Amino acid sequence: MSYIKIEAITKSYHDRRSAPRKNSDKSNEIRVLDNINLEFKEGEMVCILGPSGCGKSTLLRMIAGFDSPTSGQVTIHDKAVTGPSDNNIFVFQHSGLLPWMTVWDNVILGVRHLPEEEKNERAQEYIDIVDLSGFEHHYPHQLSGGMLRRAELARAVAVQPEMLIMDEPFSGLDFLTHMKIREELVNMHEFLGQSMLIVTHDIDDALIMGDRIIVLSSRPSQVKLERTLSFDRPRDLSKIPELSELRDELYFMLGVSYAV
Ligand SMILES: Nc1ncnc2c1ncn2[C@@H]1O[C@H](COP(=O)(O)OP(=O)(O)OP(=O)(O)O)[C@@H](O)[C@H]1O
Numbered sequence: 001m002s003y004i005k006i007e008a009i010t011k012s013y014h015d016r017r018s019a020p021r022k023n024s025d026k027s028n029e030i031r032v033l034d035n036i037n038l039e040f041k042e043g044e045m046v047c048i049l050g051p052s053g054c055g056k057s058t059l060l061r062m063i064a065g066f067d068s069p070t071s072g073q074v075t076i077h078d079k080a081v082t083g084p085s086d087n088n089i090f091v092f093q094h095s096g097l098l099p100w101m102t103v104w105d106n107v108i109l110g111v112r113h114l115p116e117e118e119k120n121e122r123a124q125e126y127i128d129i130v131d132l133s134g135f136e137h138h139y140p141h142q143l144s145g146g147m148l149r150r151a152e153l154a155r156a157v158a159v160q161p162e163m164l165i166m167d168e169p170f171s172g173l174d175f176l177t178h179m180k181i182r183e184e185l186v187n188m189h190e191f192l193g194q195s196m197l198i199v200t201h202d203i204d205d206a207l208i209m210g211d212r213i214i215v216l217s218s219r220p221s222q223v224k225l226e227r228t229l230s231f232d233r234p235r236d237l238s239k240i241p242e243l244s245e246l247r248d249e250l251y252f253m254l255g256v257s258y259a260v
């Protein structure tokens, strides 16, 4: 059964520099998404790739209920999405931490409904996982870009939500933290079976993590490729010929003539 259904979604924005003369005037309309149809199964980890500006963040925001489509609809468990829900946690492309709260308070916020002891244990567990022990009482402006990212991930995964929606979760992370958090997300997915929707620019991330890969075309964006990856994890790309071939195909599709 499908958990999320995206049916015939289109999204257009107006270029505010020149207001339309009439409501019917579409000359300054920017069409971002063009008839997107997708379905996600419960517990699936889906990675979305596509060129910059094609509408990946826009699509995630509509699934999370922060934005609405111009036409078409998004349903979760057969109910139309009309706003954000507690069951979904969104990791923003840019920091979504509350600047007036410490790392500890930001993480606690998501699990505030838990009993005191469990709440504190959960917050500490995830702060430790992202290697921020010792920085619990720092405010976001006192952290580096990579630390901000890690704090944000701790906040999101500590909630153990039904679905994690992540917009470039690894951007700004150093190589080792990137690997570590990617591994942690894969483990979490194996053990907790959460649905995860991840936008990434990193083709290897998508190949290593995804149950399915979706590639969007440039704007106005359509689904260019959908591929199911039924390989056990952890995956060593160099030892799975199908994934190495798909890697080359994806690089080519995204405009790079040879894979590095
Ligand atoms: N609120 C908005 N008002 C007007 N235009 C917008 C708005 N949000 C996004 N856009 C436009 O929609 C298009 C898609 O933006 P979006 O942020 O979804 O792209 P993206 O695929 O996530 O890009 P990137 O990979 O660079 O993050 C862009 O042309 C952007 O300028």
Ligand SMILES: [Mg+2]
Residues within 6 Å of the ligand: 056, 057, 058, 093, 167
């Ligand atoms: Mg984006």
